[in-house]
Amino acid sequence: MAAVIKLVLCIFWMVFLPVAAGGIPCLLLPESRRSFLRRAVSGYLVSFTVFEITALPVLLLTERGDFGLLCRIYMAEMLLLGILGAAAGRRRKPGEAAGRGSFAGRVLYGCGISAGAQGKKAKLLWVIYLGLLAFKLVMALTHTFFDGDDAYYVASSVIADETGSMYRILPYVGGATSLDVRHAMAMLPMWIAFIARMSGTHATIVTHTMIPLAFHPLNDAVLALLGSELVRTAGRENESDSALPAFMIIAALWQVFGNVSIYTPENFLIMRVWQGKSMFVNFLIPLVFYIYLCLGRSYGRAEVSGLTEENSGRERSFLFAAALMASCTAGLFTSMAPVLTGGLMGLMSIYCAVTVRKRRIFLRTLIVVLPCIIYTALWFYLLFTVKPF
Amino acid sequence: MIASMTNIIGVLEQYRGGGFLLLIYAAAFVYLFVKEKDATARALFVYLPLMVFILFLLPPVYAIYCKVEADAYYRLLWLMPMLATVALAAARITKKAGIPGMAVIAALIIAGGKYTYANVNVLHAENRLHIPQAAIDVCDFILNDHDILMAEAGTPRTPLPEFPESILSGDEGFWDDRVKAAVPGELVHFTRQYTSRVNMPFGREMMVPQWPYFNDVYTEMEKAEVIDAEALSEILKETGCGYLVLNAAKPVEGDLAEYGYEAIAFLDGYNIFRRVPEE
Numbered sequence: 001m002a003a004v005i006k007l008v009l010c011i012f013w014m015v016f017l018p019v020a021a022g023g024i025p026c027l028l029l030p031e032s033r034r035s036f037l038r039r040a041v042s043g044y045l046v047s048f049t050v051f052e053i054t055a056l057p058v059l060l061l062t063e064r065g066d067f068g069l070l071c072r073i074y075m076a077e078m079l080l081l082g083i084l085g086a087a088a089g090r091r092r093k094p095g096e097a098a099g100r101g102s103f104a105g106r107v108l109y110g111c112g113i114s115a116g117a118q119g120k121k122a123k124l125l126w127v128i129y130l131g132l133l134a135f136k137l138v139m140a141l142t143h144t145f146f147d148g149d150d151a152y153y154v155a156s157s158v159i160a161d162e163t164g165s166m167y168r169i170l171p172y173v174g175g176a177t178s179l180d181v182r183h184a185m186a187m188l189p190m191w192i193a194f195i196a197r198m199s200g201t202h203a204t205i206v207t208h209t210m211i212p213l214a215f216h217p218l219n220d221a222v223l224a225l226l227g228s229e230l231v232r233t234a235g236r237e238n239e240s241d242s243a244l245p246a247f248m249i250i251a252a253l254w255q256v257f258g259n260v261s262i263y264t265p266e267n268f269l270i271m272r273v274w275q276g277k278s279m280f281v282n283f284l285i286p287l288v289f290y291i292y293l294c295l296g297r298s299y300g301r302a303e304v305s306g307l308t309e310e311n312s313g314r315e316r317s318f319l320f321a322a323a324l325m326a327s328c329t330a331g332l333f334t335s336m337a338p339v340l341t342g343g344l345m346g347l348m349s350i351y352c353a354v355t356v357r358k359r360r361i362f363l364r365t366l367i368v369v370l371p372c373i374i375y376t377a378l379w380f381y382l383l384f385t386v387k388p389f
Numbered sequence: 390m391i392a393s394m395t396n397i398i399g400v401l402e403q404y405r406g407g408g409f410l411l412l413i414y415a416a417a418f419v420y421l422f423v424k425e426k427d428a429t430a431r432a433l434f435v436y437l438p439l440m441v442f443i444l445f446l447l448p449p450v451y452a453i454y455c456k457v458e459a460d461a462y463y464r465l466l467w468l469m470p471m472l473a474t475v476a477l478a479a480a481r482i483t484k485k486a487g488i489p490g491m492a493v494i495a496a497l498i499i500a501g502g503k504y505t506y507a508n509v510n511v512l513h514a515e516n517r518l519h520i521p522q523a524a525i526d527v528c529d530f531i532l533n534d535h536d537i538l539m540a541e542a543g544t545p546r547t548p549l550p551e552f553p554e555s556i557l558s559g560d561e562g563f564w565d566d567r568v569k570a571a572v573p574g575e576l577v578h579f580t581r582q583y584t585s586r587v588n589m590p591f592g593r594e595m596m597v598p599q600w601p602y603f604n605d606v607y608t609e610m611e612k613a614e615v616i617d618a619e620a621l622s623e624i625l626k627e628t629g630c631g632y633l634v635l636n637a638a639k640p641v642e643g644d645l646a647e648y649g650y651e652a653i654a655f656l657d658g659y660n661i662f663r664r665v666p667e668e
Contacts (some may be wrong), residue, residue, distance in 0.1 A: 046635050081409060124488075138537055141510050142513065142514055143506070143518070145510060145519070146513070148578060151577070151578040151579075151581065151593035155581040155585070158582060158583070162586070166544070172589075173581075173588060173589045173592040174585065174588030202518060204520065205518050208520075209518075210515075223472075226473055230473070230480070231477070231480050243480040246479055246480045246484075246491045247480040249495065250476040250479040250480070250491070250494060251473070251476040253502075257501075258472075258503075258505065259507075260407055260408040260410050260411075261406025263403060263409075263463040266505065270506070271508065281467040285467060295391060296429030300428070300429065335462065340464065340465075340468060342650065350435050351432040351433060352433075355428045355429055356428070
């Protein structure tokens with residue numbers, strides 16, 4: 001019974017509240033563009049952003065990195081955001097979805113995947129993709145993936161949960177140390193420790209068993225968003241379209257057979273999805289591509305974007321908000337992520353600005369990447385000023 | 390300059406690894422370069438990756454990046470959306486050639502890739518923590534033994550404090566809830582993933598050959614083919630190790646009990662020794 005309660009609490013803090021919080025940024029969107037996938041992904045962005053913004057001051061300004069204080073503040077924030085998001089997130093009108101035919105079609109439509117699953121071919125492909133996703137989840141649940149870096153990251157989560165101190169105890173051997181600047185500002189292990197503490201579950205169980213069940217679908221959700229936007233290029237939304245499920249199947253196969261070296265994103269995804277580096281390359285990078293793809297198109301012709309002028313403006317507000325949150329989130333994953341993410345966003349904004357002849361994309365991106373710049377400056381400052389213990 | 394170029398090509402070679410997934414990506418890239426009509430998609434999935442790749446090949450970029458993170462230059466390649474590019478090309482081909490077209494691409498990926506779950510580091514999980522059960526059993530035994538000793542000695546058990554000020558003051562006496570144990574290399578990664586109550590004289594930093602660390606205990610325990618009981622026990626005492634865990638298969642020359650470490654258990658293939666309090 002206790003295990004069931006822990007599982008429910010884990011799902012509540014790790015999945016339910018972030019997804020609920022996604023209702024808030026989705027308010028910026030026109031109703032026709034709100035979808036479950038956008039809500040879920042933007043909800044995790046809200047959750048990660050709020051965590052990083054809350055955790056950094058607690059880490060740097062309290063004497064020993066007061067994890068208990070961080071938990072109390074973040075708990076209150078997430079409860080508030082979850083309630084507000086749940087209240088704000090309005091569902092599509094039932095009539096709209098009902099018009100999409102079969103149950104599978106309604107589910108996909110609710111997910112914002114307009115290419116439906118009405119045709120037999122598309123249905124078959126979606127079943128194959130879901131089989132591959134289920135396979136990844138079962139393997140993550142039943143197999144152990146040895147990675148040496150876990151001795152640092154997972155031990156850091158365990159230490160925070162058990163001692164209440166963040167990044168002031170040596171994870172490899174124990175004993176006091178000064179703030180480990182090189183890794184400390186990338187606080188995903190503390191987010192995991194938070195889930196562990198709130199659910200009363202061992203941090204290593206949360207890391208190795210629970211997190212993959214949330215992060216694999218989350219990463220695939222980003223791919224589905226990116227894929228649905230990419231295959232929409234053809235300019236039609238054929239009911240029997242099989243392009244998107246084909247996209248997802250190939251993506252899943254690329255992940256499962258991507259172990260050509262230990263450096264590929266796919267290796268990181270399967271072998272250590274709970275680590276920030278993996279989330280950076282498998283969640284954040286595709287998300288940034290999705291955001292700028294949509295941004296570029298939203299400035300384009302109506303027949304390409306599929307939006308009215310007013311809705312394009314709302315869509316852009318949402319996308320810039322998402323880009324800003326992605327910029328804040330980058331530092332949560334790995335210390336180099338803000339540099340790479342900021343640089344990538346800068347390059348993308350230049351390409352998009354040139355492509356659609358809108359300087360505004362670049363100018364707004366300069367504001368969007370500010371968190372990356374501040375984070376990097378702070379990281380270098382601490383790196384050169386914090387003395388070893 | 391030439392040395393940098395050689396290093397960069399080396400990074401690319403290492404990233405490519407076995408198989409020919411990079412070739413599939415190159416083919417997908419060329420396909421989109423020729424066929425992609427949408428201007429934004431073309432900018433982000435053709436021109437941008439090209440720019441990233443050119444940047445990746447530039448020695449000055451390599452030099453700057455390596456000043457910050459020397460062994461992670463391959464991460465610049467992460468900014469090229471290989472998966473999405475291949476999947477997009479496949480989706481386009483599927484639209485034209487149907488499921489057989491997709492099946493061909495799937496077959497190419499399977500043939501050109503490597504099955505991740507066949508990796509030697511993927512094993513059946515022994516428990517929900519996904520760490521070896523032996524690490525859990527050994528830690529539980531040591532902590533339980535330590536708690537019993539403390540209770541017998543009448544020392545009140547001090548729970549792990551929220552704010553461990555004592556570690557700042559170096560007051561080891563406060564830490565009666567913690568133990569220091571030397572464990573063999575195969576358990577080093579997992580011990581502190583299970584509990585922060587077990588400190589160790591050496592950790593994972595000693596297990597990576599290219600990292601420039603030195604540790605006496607590690608040298609005596611792991612590097613020596615036959616453990617010298619006297620030398621090891623002396624070093625363990627110096628580092629304040631209360632417990633020693635040795636793989637039962639590891640030969641030991643001399644009797645550890647003579648030098649202050651008595652055997653107290655044999656568990657999951659490991660001998661556990663406890664330091665005998667000195668009179």
